[in-house]
Amino acid sequence: MKSKALTNLLKETADLYLFTIRFFKEGFKPRFEVSELINQCFYIGNKTLPLVGITGFIMGLVITIQSHPSMKAFGAESWLPSVVSVSLVREIVPVITALICAGKIGSGIGAELGSMKVTEQIDAMEVSGTNPFKYLVVTRVFAAMLMLPLLVILSDAIALYGAYIGVNMKQVISFQLYSNQIFSKLTFSDVLPSIIKSFFFGFAIGIIGCFKGFSTKNGTQGVGRAANSAVVAATFVVFIIDLMAAQIADIFSIT
Amino acid sequence: MKEQTLNRAKLGAFVLIATTFLIVGLYFIGSKKNIFHSSISVSANFSNIGGLIQGNNVRFNGINVGVVSKVYPIADTAIKVEFTIDQSSTKYISSDATVSIGTDGLLGNKLVNISPGKKKSKQIEEGNLLISTRPIQIDSELRTITTTNNNLKVITDNLKDVSEKLNNNNSLWQLLTDTRVADNIRKAIVTFKLTGENTAVITGNLSKFVTDIKAGKGTIGALLTDTSITEKLSQTIININSISDTMAIISGDFKTFSKKLNNKNSTLSTLLSDTAFVHNLNSSIINIKDGADNFNKNMEALKHSWPLKKYFKQQKKSKQN
Numbered sequence: 001m002k003s004k005a006l007t008n009l010l011k012e013t014a015d016l017y018l019f020t021i022r023f024f025k026e027g028f029k030p031r032f033e034v035s036e037l038i039n040q041c042f043y044i045g046n047k048t049l050p051l052v053g054i055t056g057f058i059m060g061l062v063i064t065i066q067s068h069p070s071m072k073a074f075g076a077e078s079w080l081p082s083v084v085s086v087s088l089v090r091e092i093v094p095v096i097t098a099l100i101c102a103g104k105i106g107s108g109i110g111a112e113l114g115s116m117k118v119t120e121q122i123d124a125m126e127v128s129g130t131n132p133f134k135y136l137v138v139t140r141v142f143a144a145m146l147m148l149p150l151l152v153i154l155s156d157a158i159a160l161y162g163a164y165i166g167v168n169m170k171q172v173i174s175f176q177l178y179s180n181q182i183f184s185k186l187t188f189s190d191v192l193p194s195i196i197k198s199f200f201f202g203f204a205i206g207i208i209g210c211f212k213g214f215s216t217k218n219g220t221q222g223v224g225r226a227a228n229s230a231v232v233a234a235t236f237v238v239f240i241i242d243l244m245a246a247q248i249a250d251i252f253s254i255t
Numbered sequence: 256m257k258e259q260t261l262n263r264a265k266l267g268a269f270v271l272i273a274t275t276f277l278i279v280g281l282y283f284i285g286s287k288k289n290i291f292h293s294s295i296s297v298s299a300n301f302s303n304i305g306g307l308i309q310g311n312n313v314r315f316n317g318i319n320v321g322v323v324s325k326v327y328p329i330a331d332t333a334i335k336v337e338f339t340i341d342q343s344s345t346k347y348i349s350s351d352a353t354v355s356i357g358t359d360g361l362l363g364n365k366l367v368n369i370s371p372g373k374k375k376s377k378q379i380e381e382g383n384l385l386i387s388t389r390p391i392q393i394d395s396e397l398r399t400i401t402t403t404n405n406n407l408k409v410i411t412d413n414l415k416d417v418s419e420k421l422n423n424n425n426s427l428w429q430l431l432t433d434t435r436v437a438d439n440i441r442k443a444i445v446t447f448k449l450t451g452e453n454t455a456v457i458t459g460n461l462s463k464f465v466t467d468i469k470a471g472k473g474t475i476g477a478l479l480t481d482t483s484i485t486e487k488l489s490q491t492i493i494n495i496n497s498i499s500d501t502m503a504i505i506s507g508d509f510k511t512f513s514k515k516l517n518n519k520n521s522t523l524s525t526l527l528s529d530t531a532f533v534h535n536l537n538s539s540i541i542n543i544k545d546g547a548d549n550f551n552k553n554m555e556a557l558k559h560s561w562p563l564k565k566y567f568k569q570q571k572k573s574k575q576n
Contacts, residue, residue, distance in 0.1 A: 042266040049269065150273035157276045183283040187310070191281060
């Protein structure tokens with residue numbers, strides 16, 4: 001039983017690897033489904049923004065409120081904006097955004113493609129002369145890759161505004177001083193790695209969602225399972241990528 | 256189709272806003288690090304930079320003017336620190352400005368402080384090597400503070416001793432608390448005051464005295480102010496004058512007399528200048544002297560002569576008694 005589960009895991013990993021290779025093969029070959037890509041971008045970007053924005057705002061506010069007592073204990077209240085901004089921009093906002101997207105986009109893609117698979121729409125598409133991989137997978141993965149960094153940037157902005165409100169709950173600080181403090185503390189090596197990292201988050205979420213959807217079996221029951229396993233796998237991979245990003249940044253001394 | 260266009264527009268807005276945020280954010284971060292300003296690069300050598308790293312701020316009189324761009328050793332006791340200075344700030348920094356390494360707050364980041372040089376010196380230029388001063392090492396400062404504290408302890412101990420002695424030493428304390436001393440001093444002051452008053456009275460009297468003298472009261476006043484005395488005095492002077500006139504006449508006579516004396520033909524002159532006469536006079540005097548000697552001898556002989564001998568003996572005896 002154990003060996004079967006392990007075999008299944010290894011098989012799935014191999015399938016995912018092959019699926020990824022196929023993505024790169026198909027993805028950079030014309031013709032490009034630009035219209036569908038823009039559609040997917042709209043659904044992934046615009047439709048996720050409210051959720052991501054609210055989450056980011058709450059995270060900024062909460063992190064500030066939580067950090068305040070310990071900063072006060074060190075007599076470093078004035079450092080609160082810089083400390084909070086660095087932790088938000090470097091780690092919290094990218095990871096939280098990626099997790100939200102893994103939940104919303106990953107499950108959405110998995111369920112959508114899974115149901116298309118079980119209702120044989122994908123086969124029908126192939127028959128009608130459209131490349132389903134190009135039309136369904138490549139567009140979604142690219143859309144996720146392009147939208148995730150933009151979502152992270154907007155979420156950063158909203159979270160930093162939330163942090164500003166959080167700081168002002170305990171002390172009075174002008175927005176000018178606040179922005180001065182955060183921008184003098186932040187560096188390119190804080191912002192750029194987090195944005196580069198979110199490309200990979202988007203890629204992972206998109207490719208896992210598509211893979212799970214494409215490999216759905218066992219009818220409608222399998223659709224739910226596909227959606228579920230897409231979220232779980234994507235969440236897990238997001239953390240793996242985050243760990244790798246931190247390691248790589250450390251190796252190149254981008255700290 | 257219409258909905259699709261709207262969706263695309265929304266997506267465009269989304270992408271645009273997010274990109275704008277990214278660009279603005281990166282610009283602000285870069286501007287804080289002086290990346291987008293034109294700047295010059297200068298350097299300074301230090302023996303110890305105390306943890307200064309690339310990217311630390313450079314301050315001129317407390318204003319951020321640049322960042323540290325490179326830190327590397329050039330000898331076993333020298334570290335070269337290269338840093339940028341914002342072009343707009345260079346006109347205020349002279350080439351003899353001094354550079355030191357400081358800390359932002361007590362525990363903050365390290366930074367490079369530029370202190371202004373002399374005003375007349377040349378403006379700072381690309382590639383200048385600035386003079387560095389030794390950075391403040393907190394541990395060495397703490398050592399100094401420890402020494403100061405030890406000294407303070409000794410001083411306060413001594414002060415404690417002094418105050419204890421002051422409390423215990425009765426004579427000193429008595430001196431400070433003795434009311435008699437104060438009384439004496441007070442009396443002395445009163446006496447002194449009286450003396451002063453007396454002096455004032457004396458001065459008043461003196462001035463009255465002087466006034467009286469001026470007014471001719473009293474003997475001195477009379478003496479000084481009596482006009483009759485003055486008249487008498489002038490009379491006396493007139494008399495003196497007439498005496499001197501008489502004296503002049505007498506001296507005139509004396510002059511005539513001496514002229515006559517000088518005249519060789521006059522009797523007196525002849526008498527004085529005739530050598531034969533002088534010779535005769537000399538021999539006469541010698542004769543007289545001889546005569547007197549002889550007379551002395553005769554008298555001595557007479558002493559020893561019988562009738563007078565007794566008389567001289569008696570006289571001698573009475574002289575001895």
